[in-house]
Amino acid sequence: MLSKKQAQVFFLGGTAVTFLIFIMLTIYSLGEAQDQSNAEALTASAVRGKEIWEKNNCMGCHTLFGEGGYYAPELTKVVERKGEAIIKAILMSPVAWNPTGQRQMVAYEMTEAEAQDVVEFFKWCGNVDLNGFDNLVSPLAKKDQ
Amino acid sequence: MKYKSQKVAYWFFALSMLLLVLQITYGFIMGFARMGMDGLHEWIPFNTARSTHINLLVVWLLSGFMGAAYYIIPEESETELWSTKWAYVQLISLALVGVITIIGFHYNFWAVFGWEAIEGRKFLEIPRQLDWLVAGNVILFLVILLMTMIKGKKTTTTSLVLFGGLVAAALLYLPGMITFDSQVYDSFFRWWVVHLWVEGVWELIMGGMLAFLLIKLTGVDREVIEKWLYVVVGLTFLSGILGTGHHYYYIGVNNIWLIVGGIFSALEPLAFLAMALWAVNMYRKGEKKHPNKTAILWTLGSAIVSFLGAGVLGLAHTLPQTNLYTHGTLVTAMHGHLAFWGAYAMIVMAMIMYVLPNLTGRKLYDTGRSRAAFWLANLGMFSMTTAFGVAGVAQVYMERIMKVDFGQVQNQLQVHFLVLIIGATIFTIGITLYIIDFLKYGLPNDEALES
Numbered sequence: 401m402l403s404k405k406q407a408q409v410f411f412l413g414g415t416a417v418t419f420l421i422f423i424m425l426t427i428y429s430l431g432e433a434q435d436q437s438n439a440e441a442l443t444a445s446a447v448r449g450k451e452i453w454e455k456n457n458c459m460g461c462h463t464l465f466g467e468g469g470y471y472a473p474e475l476t477k478v479v480e481r482k483g484e485a486i487i488k489a490i491l492m493s494p495v496a497w498n499p500t501g502q503r504q505m506v507a508y509e510m511t512e513a514e515a516q517d518v519v520e521f522f523k524w525c526g527n528v529d530l531n532g533f534d535n536l537v538s539p540l541a542k543k544d545q
Numbered sequence: 546m547k548y549k550s551q552k553v554a555y556w557f558f559a560l561s562m563l564l565l566v567l568q569i570t571y572g573f574i575m576g577f578a579r580m581g582m583d584g585l586h587e588w589i590p591f592n593t594a595r596s597t598h599i600n601l602l603v604v605w606l607l608s609g610f611m612g613a614a615y616y617i618i619p620e621e622s623e624t625e626l627w628s629t630k631w632a633y634v635q636l637i638s639l640a641l642v643g644v645i646t647i648i649g650f651h652y653n654f655w656a657v658f659g660w661e662a663i664e665g666r667k668f669l670e671i672p673r674q675l676d677w678l679v680a681g682n683v684i685l686f687l688v689i690l691l692m693t694m695i696k697g698k699k700t701t702t703t704s705l706v707l708f709g710g711l712v713a714a715a716l717l718y719l720p721g722m723i724t725f726d727s728q729v730y731d732s733f734f735r736w737w738v739v740h741l742w743v744e745g746v747w748e749l750i751m752g753g754m755l756a757f758l759l760i761k762l763t764g765v766d767r768e769v770i771e772k773w774l775y776v777v778v779g780l781t782f783l784s785g786i787l788g789t790g791h792h793y794y795y796i797g798v799n800n801i802w803l804i805v806g807g808i809f810s811a812l813e814p815l816a817f818l819a820m821a822l823w824a825v826n827m828y829r830k831g832e833k834k835h836p837n838k839t840a841i842l843w844t845l846g847s848a849i850v851s852f853l854g855a856g857v858l859g860l861a862h863t864l865p866q867t868n869l870y871t872h873g874t875l876v877t878a879m880h881g882h883l884a885f886w887g888a889y890a891m892i893v894m895a896m897i898m899y900v901l902p903n904l905t906g907r908k909l910y911d912t913g914r915s916r917a918a919f920w921l922a923n924l925g926m927f928s929m930t931t932a933f934g935v936a937g938v939a940q941v942y943m944e945r946i947m948k949v950d951f952g953q954v955q956n957q958l959q960v961h962f963l964v965l966i967i968g969a970t971i972f973t974i975g976i977t978l979y980i981i982d983f984l985k986y987g988l989p990n991d992e993a994l995e996s
Contacts, residue, residue: 408775418787425790460595474873
């Protein structure tokens with residue numbers, strides 16, 4: 401029968417081994433050779449766009465890479481789907497965007513430069529290899545049906 | 546109660562109840578918005594409501610864990626708390642962080658300092674300046690517990706596991722404070738906090754609380770309960786740490802996580818199954834003489850519902866082949882609601898129901914109202930979970946398979962949110978009865994001290 405000491409060793413040993421493997425896998429998968437995000441293509445404008453994305457809590461409604469609020473559309477491939485001009489118009493509009501007549505977006509009234517930064521951020525995100533999820537939410541996948 | 550200083554736990558539980566009421570209120574705002582009734586949009590847009598809803602969840606659970614620790618550690622260490630005064634300071638600062646955060650989410654008063662009101666990262670929305678206040682608060686909390694354990698007569702496995710879980714939770718908050726330019730890295734390390742909290746170290750805290758309650762309520766030998774506690778938390782980490790990989794399938798990192806995350810997250814239900822079997826078996830082995838049937842109900846309920854919510858419903862969409870379609874849909878909300886409810890909300894509520902008679906000296910347990918509170922809250926939460934689940938599956942089919950536009954799909958799903966609102970109403974009635982019980986117990990008093 402298992403003793404308390406053996407149970408303790410199982411807990412501490414199991415935790416140590418799996419945590420070590422987790423750290424090694426983290427180092428491996430975030431290494432330059434494994435990069436799937438086109439990290440070198442990340443521009444200052446896209447980084448500013450990410451900051452705008454965060455400070456306006458866009459994730460509270462939208463999803464990006466499938467993560468977020470499930471209340472508004474997935475934006476991973478949004479530039480391909482909607483085009484730059486529409487996205488910028490929505491972000492700069494003083495009137496709340498309300499395409500279905502039900503759910504409305506906050507009217508952020510961004511400047512053109514801010515809207516451009518957000519678009520650059522979306523473009524960069526749209527080129528990240530998401531192991532197949534990007535294909536599922538891309539306009540190409542829709543045409544394939 | 547055995548020690549006067551344990552009374553401080555009451556106020557943490559009271560704060561928890563207050564924040565829970567607020568959390569439910571924001572849940573209703575979101576539910577109605579999903580049905581197309583978004584009349585509060587100008588004042589409380591959905592993203593604000595959502596951040597408030599999930600951050601209130603985190604803070605009320607943390608407050609509950611802290612209250613539980615302030616009750617358990619003195620009793621297990623057989624001594625008064627190291628400093629009751631500092632414990633109250635910590636309580637006030639925790640409440641202050643909560644209030645400033647929530648007001649900041651709604652009114653960006655931080656702008657006068659050039660600060661942001663929100664970080665816009667799911668579950669970690671608290672602005673950076675307040676992160677430091679949280680860190681100070683948690684350090685103070687841990688120092689109080691550590692000093693109590695040092696000056697105490699005994700150090701038990703239960704108190705060590707509970708304290709270890711709380712220390713690890715504090716340390717794991719740090720990766721969430723690192724700023725990354727890349728959304729991929731940002732997301733990767735955000736899960737170090739969120740996943741390793743809720744599917745890792747919080748289970749340690751839950752395990753510690755569950756062990757304490759089982760020892761007190763079943764009368765089974767401490768050595769037996771604590772031995773199985775090690776096995777349960779061992780299984781939790783063995784599966785949960787590498788199970789983090791299920792969040793890395795589709796966020797832009799190497800596909801090795803599809804294999805690692807798939808295998809280990811599929812093993813995660815075993816830890817919850819072990820926890821449920823452990824709790825039920827200890828109860829069956831026990832004397833069944835403890836009069837606080839309500840606390841027993843919540844304790845066993847927590848172990849069983851956490852297996853269903855976190856274990857079974859997690860398994861339902863954890864394999865990469867399934868998750869490819871369910872990722873980023875309401876299926877996640879289905880799993881999230883029952884998992885948080887079973888694993889963490891119910892264990893805090895079990896602890897409160899066990900502690901209140903001891904702190905106040907009033908033996909009001911096992912009333913019709915307390916049983917109704919349990920069953921209605923659970924019926925309501927299961928109904929909400931079902932509504933989210935059906936809506937989620939319908940969303941996957943229409944949006945991901947049939948390629949119907951997001952907005953059209955959401956309009957089709959509105960009826961499911963009516964069911965959600967009905968479930969939430971039943972849930973709220975249960976919680977209201979629970980809070981009436983809480984209030985009926987009155988304030989803690991020294992007359993309740995065991996001689």
